[in-house]
Amino acid sequence: GAVVSQHPSWVICKSGTSVKIECRSLDFQATTMFWYRQFPKQSLMLMATSNEGSKATYEQGVEKDKFLINHASLTLSTLTVTSAHPEDSSFYICSARDPRDLAQYFGPGTRLTVL
């Protein structure tokens, strides 16, 4: 299957700082990538859809100024959590849609802890 990577796998930061998470499709080009957030023992919550070369589409209730998404190329999307606070601590997972089979393939996730 298609491979998606995420970096970093975990990050600890101080409150008020910004953190950037990268999502890469390694063996296919993805015009569409997705960012999810997962709380402990819960399902995935879609935060936004990232389209290459255009602005991301955010889900209702997600602050676009806080969660900045950039999809600069067909293999890379980034999520920047700006002015992070402890309540932003979570497991963030990206996925990329493979145009060859239309399925979404997920990265391994990034554990963010804000102190």
Next chain:
Amino acid sequence: AQSVTQPDIHITVSEGASLELRCNYSYGATPYLFWYVQSPGQGLQLLLKYFSGDTLVQGIKGFEAEFKRSQSSFNLRKPSVHWSDAAEYFCAVAPSGGYQKVTFGIGTKLQVIP
């Protein structure tokens, strides 16, 4: 709007026993259907998907799922469970064709006992 129901939050089976995880969806037309597996602290791995055609879908790791339109179901099955199958399983649905916004079920946690 589409939705997914996984009625079993937690299932325990003995190693070697058969497994069936239930999934029901709500959508106006025939959707795209997926099963994903997540090990602790990991991302999601695609087990199998259904878009159209044969309603019995074979996936990786010996899993299969059957799409039943009349029951709006897409249950996941495995004839003989291995200890390594212990994980969280998510059923997901997306509109067929075009833009795909996937909706996930709440997940079923599978525990395998020796």
